[in-house]
Amino acid sequence: MDTGTMSEFFLAGQVSLDFGTSEQPLVRNLSGCVATGSLLWTVSDEGRTLERLTREVDGYRLSERFALDQLIQGIPGSSGDELDLESIDADASSLWLCGAHCKARRKPEANEILNSEIRERMSRRLLARVTIDQSTGRPVTAQSVPFTGDGSLRTVLEANLFFSPFRELPTKENGIDIEGLAVVDGRVFIGLRGPVIGGFAVVAELTIDSAFRIQAVRPFFLNLQGLGVRELTWDGANILITAGPVGEAQGPFALYRWSPEPGSVPRKVYSWGTAIEKPEGLCWCDVGGERGLLVFYDSPGDTRLQGGVYSADWLKRLQG
Numbered sequence: 287m288d289t290g291t292m293s294e295f296f297l298a299g300q301v302s303l304d305f306g307t308s309e310q311p312l313v314r315n316l317s318g319c320v321a322t323g324s325l326l327w328t329v330s331d332e333g334r335t336l337e338r339l340t341r342e343v344d345g346y347r348l349s350e351r352f353a354l355d356q357l358i359q360g361i362p363g364s365s366g367d368e369l370d371l372e373s374i375d376a377d378a379s380s381l382w383l384c385g386a387h388c389k390a391r392r393k394p395e396a397n398e399i400l401n402s403e404i405r406e407r408m409s410r411r412l413l414a415r416v417t418i419d420q421s422t423g424r425p426v427t428a429q430s431v432p433f434t435g436d437g438s439l440r441t442v443l444e445a446n447l448f449f450s451p452f453r454e455l456p457t458k459e460n461g462i463d464i465e466g467l468a469v470v471d472g473r474v475f476i477g478l479r480g481p482v483i484g485g486f487a488v489v490a491e492l493t494i495d496s497a498f499r500i501q502a503v504r505p506f507f508l509n510l511q512g513l514g515v516r517e518l519t520w521d522g523a524n525i526l527i528t529a530g531p532v533g534e535a536q537g538p539f540a541l542y543r544w545s546p547e548p549g550s551v552p553r554k555v556y557s558w559g560t561a562i563e564k565p566e567g568l569c570w571c572d573v574g575g576e577r578g579l580l581v582f583y584d585s586p587g588d589t590r591l592q593g594g595v596y597s598a599d600w601l602k603r604l605q606g
Contacts, residue, residue, distance in 0.1 A: 292555070294604055295541065295603055295604065296601065297599060299600045302595055303328075303339060304345065304346070304594065305339075305594040312335075316567055318517075319567045320381065322381075325340060326340075326346045328567070329371040329383065332368045334353065334361075334365070334409075335352060336351065336381070337350075337351045338352070341571075341572075350424070352424070352425055354369065354383075358412070360430075362411075363409040369385050370385045370410040371412065372465045372466070374467065375469045375519070376469070380416055380417050381418060383412060383413070383414045383415075383416065384412065384464055385412040386410050386457065386464055388410060388457035388462060388464070389405065389406045389454070389457065390405050390407075391403070391456040391458075404454070411434070412433070413430060414430035430498070431498060431499060431500055437499055439492075439500060440462070446503060455481070457480065458532065458533045459480075463480045463514075465477055465514070466478075466516065473491060474492045475489055475492070475546060479530075480514055481532075482514050485512050487513060487514050487529065489518070490503050490506070506546065511529075513529035513531060513539075513540070514530065514531065515528070516528040516564070517566065517567060517568045521543060521570075525543070525544050526542070526543055526568065527542040527552060528541055528568050536562065539558040539559070541556035542555065565582075565583060565584075566582045567581065577602075578601055578603070579600070579602075580599075581598055582598055583599075
């Protein structure tokens with residue numbers, strides 16, 4: 287059954303994000319964004335840092351970057367291990383960060399068709415809340431759930447009867463893979479690229495206590511036409527879901543609106559269709575006095591990059 291194809295957004299142009307010429311590797315791997323006032327925060331899925339950009343007339347410019355190892359204690363692995371950060375969101379005083387928590391198949395060598403080795407890096411298991419000093423715009427303290435053991439998010443998910451059959455599978459092969467994070471009215475949601483279970487995508491609500499420990503996971507099963515979740519962002523009391531293939535297919539990609547309540551049906555509000563660039567990061571922000579959705583893309587084309595300047599797409603809501 288079609289969940290609705292009425293487009294509520296249109297591509298209004300692009301927004302310039304100036305990271306500086308020394309940041310080209312980071313710019314090619316942008317994976318998540320969130321705006322807090324005049325500041326835009328970004329993460330990269332192949333880094334270990336948090337970037338802060340400051341709004342200018344028609345875009346944003348990098349003002350400071352922060353090493354997450356200096357904020358968050360006990361990140362496993364070496365300094366060269368990526369955190370695989372896939373999403374970032376904000377509440378009134380803090381930033382929330384989430385890694386993919388996935389396993390991955392080792393990339394084959396040039397003469398290999400497929401490699402049998404499945405790897406798991408504990409550094410990818412980050413779920414943290416970083417408090418921001420409102421006067422300086424700098425992170426000051428952080429809390430994180432355990433990376434391993436009974437209190438870790440990966441362990442909690444694997445214990446769920448719906449997720450446990452997929453615990454050994456790598457990302458892009460319907461294994462457990464977190465790609466979205468949204469904090470809505472004090473509630474915390476994660477969106478999973480995989481697994482897609484019985485044709486249904488999964489968004490899970492986490493109950494986290496005052497000690498920043500996970501007490502419960504409540505999965506919601508959503509009909510996204512066989513697609514998985516590639517990003518979440520809030521829209522009032524609702525959540526916008528970027529949906530796309532679990533694997534490496536070039537599409538389709540679509541944007542859905544969903545009310546996070548039992549029985550709520552996601553409604554398609556925008557479609558990218560099939561494209562070389564895959565929607566990756568999504569957030570609301572204000573540029574030039576206008577409000578819209580900023581969109582990052584996985585493996586961006588060369589026309590989107592000029593030195594260290596990234597041209598993000600700018601979606602605006604249709605009036606009426």
